[in-house]
Amino acid sequence: MTNAQLASIQWGLFLSVVFLLPQLLFRQLTWRGATITVYASMLFAATFLPMQTVPPRQAVQLVPFQWIADTFRDGQIAFDQMTLNVLLFVPLGAMLMFWGRRTVGQAALIGYGVSLLIEGSQLLWANRIFDVDDLITNTTGTALGWLGALAAVKVYARVKTVAVPQRSLASVR
Known part of the structure; x- marks a missing residue:
């Protein structure tokens, strides 16, 4: 880190x-x-x-999956950055599943919108790069968070229904 x-x-x-x-x-x-x-x-x-005080050399990165080439060129840092981008949006997907009652498609679309808002704001005000890979990984993170939350709900429901049967006092006598 x-x-x-x-x-x-x-x-x-x-x-x-x-x-x-x-x-x-x-x-x-x-x-x-x-x-x-x-x-x-x-x-x-x-x-x-x-906040970055010096503007980046490149303001916009529009090549999808450029992070793969960056990983080969720069090493682990580019891969770690993309992994962190995915993980950063997993909680949003989980919150949309639990509280928003959204479908996975709606959650991904909301994640994309939030990511687009962030990327545009970074470009305009924070002297950071607008990166299409961030849109892809953030949207993926939102969808994975939603799917993970759904899986947790299904596992919890299954565990709850497979309760150990209790013996009654009448069967003991």
Whole structure:
């Protein structure tokens, strides 16, 4: 993990506390609200912080799956970055499945929209690269999060229905 990624995590945790405190003080804190607040803070920090002061050499990367060539050229860093992009959007997919009652297609479309909003904002305000690979991996992460949440629900339902039968007192006598 790079120093910039560690700094982003620290900023995300700081922002989470800053935004959770008022909810806690005014007794408006719920699990759903806390989850969304922490996720949104971490997402913002990972995609915008720390702000780049120097514009990148390349502003837009429109070649799909360029990260594969970058991995061969730059090594593990490009692969790790794409993996982190997928993982960053897994919670969004899970939240959309659990709370949004969305289909996997709707969740992927929402993930794509959020990713497009982030990429456009990064290009305009954060001196970062607009990368089509980020759109692909973020959308994939959202869909995988939705599918993972569905699998968890199905496993939980199966475990719950396969309960150990209890013997009655009448059968003991």
